[in-house]
Amino acid sequence: MRARRRARAEADGFVFHTRARFGFAAPAGSSDDPRVRLITQYLSGEVARELFAARDAGGGEQQQIVILARALGHAYFRDGGRRAHGLGIAFTDVEFADFSID
Template sequence: MRWITQYLPGEVARELFAARDADAVEQQQMVIPARALGHSCFRDGGRRTHGLHIAFTDVEFADFSIG
């Protein structure tokens, strides 16, 4: 199990709420944080690992807070 603590911009929350409100299935919704985590964690804001595909799979727990 891997614990990831990462700040994600407010646009990610807006996308998640919009997907939920549009009745997107969970798999479609998981693409949003995967893309955001990939951009911030693994691609260093677009400065490295171009073309890397990130998948959010087997998620047991996710906790989001507004800070």
């Protein structure tokens, strides 16, 4: 069962649900400055493969948070790479994180 779910996530991607402090590392008052947000975002199979590879190599939670921050920043703020180039993403104070594979 786990192997099938992993293969499916790596092939088709997954939906990531989280409540965390998330935003650009921007000056206070920016509309995208870090604040607690509830986010539901599709992330690609490439992200799933990267997360599993990190876990399999013994990477800890911090490494997985870095991977998720980059992926969320790309999909959520950068609109798939169409805007907000070069800004750092802040993803901290994770209250919960859940993954759904359709």
